[in-house]
Amino acid sequence: MLRVLCLPRPWRSLWARGCASDGxxxxxxxQVRALAGPDQGITEILxxxxxxxxxxxxxxxxxxxxxxxxxxxxxxxxxxxxxSGVKGVFCAGADLKEREQMSEAExxxxxxxxxxxxxxIGGTQRLPRCLGVALAxxxxxxxxxxxxxxxxxxxxxxxxxxxxxxxxxAYHRARALAQEILPQAPIAVRLGKVAIDxxxxxxxxxxxxxxxxxxxxxxxxxxxxEGMAAFREKRPPKFVGK
Numbered sequence: 596m597l598r599v600l601c602l603p604r605p606w607r608s609l610w611a612r613g614c615a616s617d618g619x620x621x622x623x624x625x626q627v628r629a630l631a632g633p634d635q636g637i638t639e640i641l642x643x644x645x646x647x648x649x650x651x652x653x654x655x656x657x658x659x660x661x662x663x664x665x666x667x668x669x670x671x672x673x674x675x676x677x678x679s680g681v682k683g684v685f686c687a688g689a690d691l692k693e694r695e696q697m698s699e700a701e702x703x704x705x706x707x708x709x710x711x712x713x714x715x716i717g718g719t720q721r722l723p724r725c726l727g728v729a730l731a732x733x734x735x736x737x738x739x740x741x742x743x744x745x746x747x748x749x750x751x752x753x754x755x756x757x758x759x760x761x762x763x764x765a766y767h768r769a770r771a772l773a774q775e776i777l778p779q780a781p782i783a784v785r786l787g788k789v790a791i792d793x794x795x796x797x798x799x800x801x802x803x804x805x806x807x808x809x810x811x812x813x814x815x816x817x818x819x820x821e822g823m824a825a826f827r828e829k830r831p832p833k834f835v836g837k
Contacts, residue, residue, distance in 0.1 A: 625658035626680075627666070636673035637773045638666060643680035650690035651709065660712055670836060673781050674773040682762045724795075725751065780818040781836035786810075 626641040640662055642649045649655070666672050679685045694702065710717075722731040726749060733739075747755040754772075756764045776784065786809040794802030813819055817837040825832035 623658060624652075624655045625662050627662050629671070634770075634774065634777070636671065636777050637676060637770070638669075638672045638674070639676045639678050640666075641678050641680045642686065645681045647690055647692075648684045648687035649679055649681055650687040650693075652690035652693045653705070655690075656705070656708055656712065660708065663712065670781075673784075673836070674776050676766075676769055676773055678766050678769075685765075725749075778831075778834070780813075780816075780822060780832070780834040782816050782818055783813050786813055 622643065624642070624644045626643060628639045628641065629635075630637045630639065640659070642655070642659075644650065644652070644655050647655075666675060694705075697705065718735060719731075722735065725731075726734070730749075734741075741749070741751070743752065743755040746752045754768055756768045758764050759767075790802075790806045790809040794805050797805070818832075818834045821834060822832050
């Protein structure tokens with residue numbers, strides 16, 4: 596059962612300088628909210644560009660880059676959730692209407708900005724690593740659209756859920772997962788992410804070396820000592836991210 600949120604902080608806007616917004620009622624396209632109470636440490640990014648179904652336009656990407664840059668420096672953030680403010684839509688992908696108005700050089704710059712924001716861009720390279728060459732070619736060559744159930748069966752997504760009347764069942768599942776991650780040691784989680792991401796790009800021996808480097812960085816932390824003490828004393832650990 597999901598916990599009731601206590602005293603939530605209001606959505607906070609992050610405007611892209613010098614850009615007009617396409618958000619609801621002329622508001623910002625990206626908003627940020629830090630949760631409070633038992634969910635303190637979870638921060639949500641709300642994507643709110645209904646007229647374009649949250650398509651990746653210039654304003655949208657600028658505001659999103661600014662939000663992520665600010666949150667990256669905030670050590671109070673342990674888990675980040677991306678949430679859509681548009682019912683029935685998460686993100687429609689590239690804003691093709693905007694793309695038509697760009698020069699070739701502008702398109703190149705825009706794509707590079709997206710790569711700095713989204714690690715999953717580059718389907719011709721990432722999809723074969725997930726599914727194998729043959730199936731990746733089939734999906735890319737046909738442009739086939741997959742349902743959530745099909746994507747789950749292929750291992751492209753971790754979870755699928757039945758939709759509810761409010762249209763936010765996926766958000767509640769994501770938040771429940773965030774609540775599982777929240778009590779874990781922040782530094783260990785961060786270093787584990789580094790070890791996995793960088794290790795997947797190299798051979799297994801180099802990956803093991805990367806893991807060793809990350810593990811060594813975790814040993815002198817207060818949280819590592821707290822974890823050892825909690826194990827000895829048979830109590831839940833209280834990690835603080837130091």
